[in-house]
Amino acid sequence: MARLLVMYRKPEDEAAxxxxxxxxxxxxxxxxxGLKGYEISRGPVQSPxxxxxxxxxxxxxxDDTAAVTAALESPExxxxVEDVGRFATGGVDILxxxxxPAAG
Incomplete structure (x- = not known):
């Protein structure tokens, strides 16, 4: 599996x-x-x-990073991606x- 991690920095207007x-x-x-799952954080995002x-x-x-790339390049x-600029006024980091699975 592959992940698209989108981290939205604090916006100017959190309610908006x-x-x-x-x-x-x-x-x-x-x-x-190709999207298989979609999860979002709830509540404040904390660090240690x-x-x-x-x-x-x-x-x-x-399924894999090729599917992520294909999804991002699709019209959808x-x-x-274009919509992010309409609301993510604090910026965004994408990985x-x-x-x-971790060995253990």
């Missing part, structure tokens, strides 16, 4: 961010081809040292990676 994210952005992102600079974290699951993915 939350409203747009739940009312519009989730629906756009869920239309991306306390508060973090992030307001919300989204984890999208795909482009619509979701793509393959995952595997």
């Amino acid at each position: 961010f939350d409203r747009h994210y739940s009312d519009i952005h989730i629906g756009l992102a869920q239309k991306m081809p 040292g306390g508060p973090s600079p992030y307001h919300l974290v989204a984890i999208l699951t795909f 993915g482009q619509a979701a 793509i990676f393959d995952d595997q």
Whole structure:
């Protein structure tokens, strides 16, 4: 499996961010081809040292990194990427990676 990790920094207006994210952005992102799972954080995003600079974290699951790339390049993915600029006023960090179970 592969993950698309989207970390949204604290926006200028948290209520407006939350409203747009739940009312519009989730629906756009869920239309991306190849999406297997979609999880978002709930409540404050913390670090081991306390508060973090992030307001919300989204984890999208795909079969592999090629599927992530294809999803982002699709018309549906482009619509979701373009929408980020409409509400993520604090900025966003995006990571793509393959995952595997930890040895143990």
